[in-house]
Amino acid sequence: MKIILDSNIIIQDFLLKSRKIEMFLDFLSKNTYEIYLPSVVVEEVSAEYERKLNFQLNAIDKSYTELNRLLTSRFHNNRKKMDAKIRTRNYIQFLLNKLHVLDEKIIETEDISVDELVKRAVSRKKPFTERREAFRDSVIWLCVLQEAKSSREKKVIFISNNTKDFGEKSGELNIDLSKEAETFNTVVDYYLSIDDFLKNHAKSVPFITANWLKASIDFTEVRDGVLDYLDANRTETYTMLAEMGYNVRGIESFHCYDTIIRDYYVYEMTDGSLRLEVLFEIEIGIDFLTVNEGGNSISLEGESQFHYLLEGNSIVSTELQGAWLY
Numbered sequence: 001m002k003i004i005l006d007s008n009i010i011i012q013d014f015l016l017k018s019r020k021i022e023m024f025l026d027f028l029s030k031n032t033y034e035i036y037l038p039s040v041v042v043e044e045v046s047a048e049y050e051r052k053l054n055f056q057l058n059a060i061d062k063s064y065t066e067l068n069r070l071l072t073s074r075f076h077n078n079r080k081k082m083d084a085k086i087r088t089r090n091y092i093q094f095l096l097n098k099l100h101v102l103d104e105k106i107i108e109t110e111d112i113s114v115d116e117l118v119k120r121a122v123s124r125k126k127p128f129t130e131r132r133e134a135f136r137d138s139v140i141w142l143c144v145l146q147e148a149k150s151s152r153e154k155k156v157i158f159i160s161n162n163t164k165d166f167g168e169k170s171g172e173l174n175i176d177l178s179k180e181a182e183t184f185n186t187v188v189d190y191y192l193s194i195d196d197f198l199k200n201h202a203k204s205v206p207f208i209t210a211n212w213l214k215a216s217i218d219f220t221e222v223r224d225g226v227l228d229y230l231d232a233n234r235t236e237t238y239t240m241l242a243e244m245g246y247n248v249r250g251i252e253s254f255h256c257y258d259t260i261i262r263d264y265y266v267y268e269m270t271d272g273s274l275r276l277e278v279l280f281e282i283e284i285g286i287d288f289l290t291v292n293e294g295g296n297s298i299s300l301e302g303e304s305q306f307h308y309l310l311e312g313n314s315i316v317s318t319e320l321q322g323a324w325l326y
Helices: 007-009 019-029 041-068 083-100 115-125 133-152 175-184 194-200 210-216 221-230 236-241
Strands: 004-005 034-036 155-159 185-192 250-270 272-291 294-311 312-326
Touching: 004 007, 004 133, 007 041, 019 194, 019 250, 019 272, 019 312, 034 041, 034 133, 041 083, 041 133, 133 155, 133 175, 133 185, 133 250, 155 175, 155 194, 175 185, 185 194, 194 250, 194 272, 210 250, 221 236, 221 250, 221 272, 221 294, 221 312, 236 272, 236 312, 272 312
Parallel strands: 004 034, 004 155, 155 185
Antiparallel strands: 250 272, 272 294, 294 312
């Protein structure tokens, strides 16, 4: 079966190094699923990669300039100039190889009618809205429909975290898009993320229960991991507090008050090892200083995800995937 990825799935992990991607590619290797990419997705990923690469290269050059302002003798940057366009072409080749996307699995847009796009734009037919990304989203959706109609199963899988244009709050495909697919006697299975897809295809392991999780997981390790992550990524918290109206001068400390298991799933790799993904609800206290009011404290809810490797009935390694406050 064909799996079509949106650009946002790739952009959040350019080098495809996350545990979820590792499990996803393992799943594809032992099942009859293949990844297809609309050409517009490849182009968008390419443009975003080049933009980020140039941003980092410019930051390096700027840091040398700032460094030389502090030195009595000039420090020369002997770094060989990097060609961002060549690096981007190399990256796209790496990406297509990693995902096993051959030329015939890139969905070209030549067969998409301009008239059809105009009609959708005029009638504001989903995913067309007043947003400037609507044209790109509509092209992707028509590529999805095109592949669904041409597939043997009359069905494709579409993974995109763009719920505004493709999904409902429930996580299902937008009802109008679902009805449109039905008019062609096709089905589009929609997933918000690779994680969402893996959870839906997870293995049931009898001994892994809620009680087993509570007894086996080191919750102190979870709390310490979350606090270390938040401390190392303070910029995100600064931004959140600023959006809440605080003029933050500095963050003094984080506290983890509560940690509850919200959800989990188990995936069995080709080598027989079990991978456990656990989503925790967390409550975080933040002590911070503001410009005018001095010390402040606030409590925020959030979530954190951990990846566990199992051997037999025991957890042998733990890896924090991230923590998010809201």
